Structures are given as structure tokens and as C-alpha cells.
Amino acid sequence: GNSVTQMEGPVTLSEEAFLTINCTYTATGYPSLFWYVQYPGEGLQLLLKATKADDKGSNKGFEATYRKETTSFHLEKGSVQVSDSAVYFCALSGGATNKLIFGTGTLLAVQP
């Protein structure tokens, strides 16, 4: 069945460091791919998405490219801030009912 694997955390970075959080997927067909972010004590918010191969999703300085050949959707940001500290979830969807399959989440902690 469909599944998502993302790197385990926590990831601890200093402010202005480069961020990569790896995400790979297994799926039949052509799923859409998402990154959601969860700030402490809050629900999940959509960060970015890509709906077909080679699409690049971007938002708030974060980027991820839908790579069908490597079945990957890695999240990157050139210069992280303390305010980026959160849990990041990779997810995929497909099928008629819009169901999402989530990875286990990666905790990012950015230190000043």
C-alpha cells in the first residue's frame, strides 16, 4: 500500500543554517505530495504542496520538488529562523476520498 518515510528527528540547527528534511514515498498511480507544519500546541497547517512530477511547491522560504524518479519530496530552506521550530509532516494523497497518508513527523528545533 501507499506509505511515506521521513527522516527521524529531532533536527537541531542554529539560526540561518540550511535545512533539509528527507521524505520518500511508495505509491501506486500519481499521488499529490504535501508538507504540513505543526507549531507547538496547534493543529496542522499546510506548508506547501505539489500535484505532479517535477512540480516545485514553495511557501515562506521553504521548497520541495516532486521527484518521481527517486520517489522523493525533500523539504529545504536556505536560512532557518527560531520561529521555524515545529514538527514537519510529509504526506501523500490519492484516490477519490482525499485521504492523506502521513509520515511520522520530524521535529525541528532552531537555536538562536
Added chain:
Amino acid sequence: NAGVTQTPKFRILKIGQSMTLQCTQDMNHNYMYWYRQDPGMGLKLIYYSVGAGITDKGEVPNGYNVSRSTTEDFPLRLELAAPSQTSVYFCASSYETSSYEQYFGPGTRLTVT
């Protein structure tokens, strides 16, 4: 436009008690979902609904029930609470489109002791 709202925010139950977690959305979304989030385990789908009067099981439905009498509301019922149901519960909704974007509520933190 409040989006997806959930009540209560926190609840402590004793084993064997029952309760209903409320979820309401004001975006006229057809699709609604209930997830539970356990530490280090990501989100697991409990139940979902593709419209009023239609519900179906997700990955982990045992111990839960749902109903969908209106487009706006999608309550989750726990009949006989067990410690294994200690978790954070999230409700979400989405349009019936090809982009599959889901909008999440703030969550309910439930402890069963």
C-alpha cells in the same frame, strides 16, 4: 470564517466512560476526517466522511463511532474509554477537488486513566 473548530480542547476520562468530541467546519466542505496523533507515530485516520449521511472506516476505527447528519458537523463518539485511546485527536475537512488539501482543527487532547 472560523475554519475547523473542535471542542473540548482537553478532557480527562475514566476507563469505561463515554464522550463525544465535537467538530464543526464553516467552509462547506464535503469531506471530513478524524485522526489521532500518538507521540512519534504520526497521524492515523480513524473515520472519514464524503458527505452528509455517508461515513467510512479509516485505519484505526475500533472503539469509535461517527455520524454525519449535516455538512458542517462530524462528531466522534467514544463509547467505552480505554487507556489506549489516550491521544490527541484532530478533525480535518477538504473540498472535493483534485488537490486533496485538508484543513485541520486545533485538536482535542484526551487522557483516559
